[in-house]
Amino acid sequence: MPCCALLPLMLAIPLLWPGLTAASYSQAEKGSQPARPRWRGKRGWMWNQFSVPEELNTSSHHVGQLRSDLDNGNSSLQYKLLGDGAGSIFVIDNRTGDIFAKQKLDREERSLYILRAQVIDTITGKAVEPESEFVIRVSDINDNEPKFLDEPYEAIIPEMSPEGSFVIQVTASDADDPASGNNARLLYSLLQGQPYFSVEPTTGVIRISSKMDRELQDEYWVIIQAKDMIGLPGALSGTTSVLIKLSDVNDNKPIFKESLYRLTVSESAPIGTSIGKIMASDNDIGENAELDYSMEEDNSQTFDIITDNETQEGIVTLKKKVDFEYQNHYRIRAKVRNRHVDAQLTEYHVEPSTTVIKVQVTDEDEPPVFLRPYYLFEIYEGRPHGSFVGVVSATDPDLRKSPIGYSIPRSKVFRIDDNGTIITTNSLDREISAWHNLSVSATEKYNTQQISQVPVYVQVLNINDHAPEFSEYYRTFVCENANPGQVIQTISAVDKDASTEEHHFYFNLSTEDTNNSSFIIIDNQELVFACKRSLSCTSPS
DSSP, rough: OOOHHHHHHHHOOOOOOOHHHHHHHHHHSSOOOOOOOOOOOOOEEEEEOOOEEEEEOOSOOEEEEEEEEOOOOTTTTEEEEEETTTTTTTTEEEETTTTEEEEEOOOOSSSSEEEEEEEEEEETTTESOEEEEEEEEEEOOSOOOOOOOOOOOEEEETTTOOTTTEEEEEEEEOOOTTTSSTTTOOOOOOOOOEEEEEOOOTTTEEEEEEEOOTTTOEEEEEEEESSSGGGOOTTOEEEEEEEEEOOSSOOOOEEESSSSSEEETTTTTOTTTTEEEEEESSOOOOOGOOOEEEEEEETTTTEEEEEEEEEEEEEEEEESSOOOOTOOOOEEEEEEEEOOOOOGGGGGGGSSEEEEEEEEEEEEEEOEESSSSSSEEEEOOOEOOEEEEEEEEEEESSSOOOOOEEOOOTSSSSOTTTTTTESSOOOOOTTTEEEEEEEEEEEEETTTTEEEEEEEEEEEEEEOOOOOOSSSOOOOOOOOOOTOEEEEEOOOOOOOOOSSSOOOOOOOOOOHHHOOSSSSEESSSEEEEEESSOOOOBBOO
C-alpha cells in the first residue's frame, strides 16, 4: 500500500503525548540538542503523531492539529509554532492550532523536524501551557532508484573455469527508507551476459554458467540491473556494466605452421652455421606460449635446433660438417613442446607436434684434397740428378673432377711433374742436410684459385762416401829414457758417414814405418802410440 494512502489512517489514530514525554522523545531524536526544562505541570496538550509524505506537490498540506485542553473556544487563546522550519516550512493557524506544510519535502535530505508549541492568552500575554516539543516526520515514498556506487566494475577470471565459479559481486544502494516497506529492498537480474554468466538475485554475486575459451573470445560485457520493491510493479531500477576478462591458461599445444620445411646448406659451411628457421604457433599468450624445439634423436648427429626466446622460432644449426659428395640431402624431424605445462593441464600436451625438415646440401668448388695428410720419402745421398724421390697425389672432390697441377715452391733441389712425381735436380749430401722439408701445392686447372698444400718430408739416407779422419792434428813429445811399451799418446779418428752403431776404426803404421820406427801402435779402439825401444829424449821435428 503506498505510504500516501496510510496518512489518513495515521492521522485518524489519536495519540496523546504529554509534554514531558514529547520532550524526552525529542531529545533522543536530536541527540546533541541542548536539554530543555522539564515541566511538572498538569498534562494539557493534545495532538496526533505528525507525518508528512515527501515529494507532495502542494503549497499547503495539512499536517495535523495542536490543541490545548484549556481551549474551550475562547478567542483569547493563540497558538505559536517555534523551532526547525517554523514559519518557513511549517506554519500554524494561531487560532485553531492546525499545522500546514508549505514546501515539498525530501526525506532523503531530512527525515524529521523538531518543533516547539506555545499557547498564549492574548489578554494577559502569558502562556497558559508549558512550551512542549513535538516531531514531524517525513514519510518515505519510492522516489529513488538503486545506484551502483563502485563503478566501473572489472573482473579477471581464468578461461575454462568450471560452472559456478565466482566472478565478482556488484552492490547497489537505494536512498529510500529500508524500514518503509519494500522501497529499498533490491533484486538483481542479468540483462546481458547469457548464457555464460548468471547473477544471484539477492546478493549481486556473478557466477560462471558455461565454460569459456579465451582463444575464441577474451572479454565480455555483462549488464546487471537492480530493482527496488523486490521487483514489484512500480519499482525503480538502475543498471551497471561489468567488464569480465579471461586470463590465459595453457590449454593449447603448439602446432607447426608447415608440415614440411625445405632448407639448404653449403658443404663449405662451418659448424654452428644457422641454416634456417622453423615456426610453431600457440594460441596461448605470455608464458603459456613459450616453446622449446628439439631434434628427434636419430637426427641429432649432424644438425641441432635452438629456440629463439624473443621470436619463439626454432633455429636449425649445423652440428657437423657436411660433404656434398658424401651425402647431398638429409631428411630430419623436429618437435616442439610448451616450456611451461601445468600439471593439471597435461591432457592438452600428451604428444608433441612434429614436422619434417628436408636439408639440401649444395656443392661448392672445393680445393684439391691430398690422399694423405703428409708424405715421407727416403733417398740415398749421392744419387744422380733426376733420381726418383716419391709420388704425391691429390684429387678434386667436386663432381667435375678438375685435372690437378703440382708445384714445389722455393725448392732448388727437387721438382715435381703433373703426375705428382718428385725427382731430384741436384745431388744430395746427407752430411750437408739429412732432411728436406717440402710443401707441395696442388692446383685445379679449371680454377687456379683452388689450391691445397701438403707437407712432404724427404730423408737423405747415408752411403759410405767419407774416409775416416783423425780427430785433430797430433804433436807428441817423448822422453829419451822412456821405457819400451810406455804409452806416449792416445789418438782417435772420426767418420762423417752415419752408422747404425758406433764406428770401428783400424789403425796401423805404414810398412816403411813399421820396419824402421822406434814406435808401435796398439789398436785399442782408441789408438795407443807407445815406445818400441829405449830412446834418447828427443822432440819431434
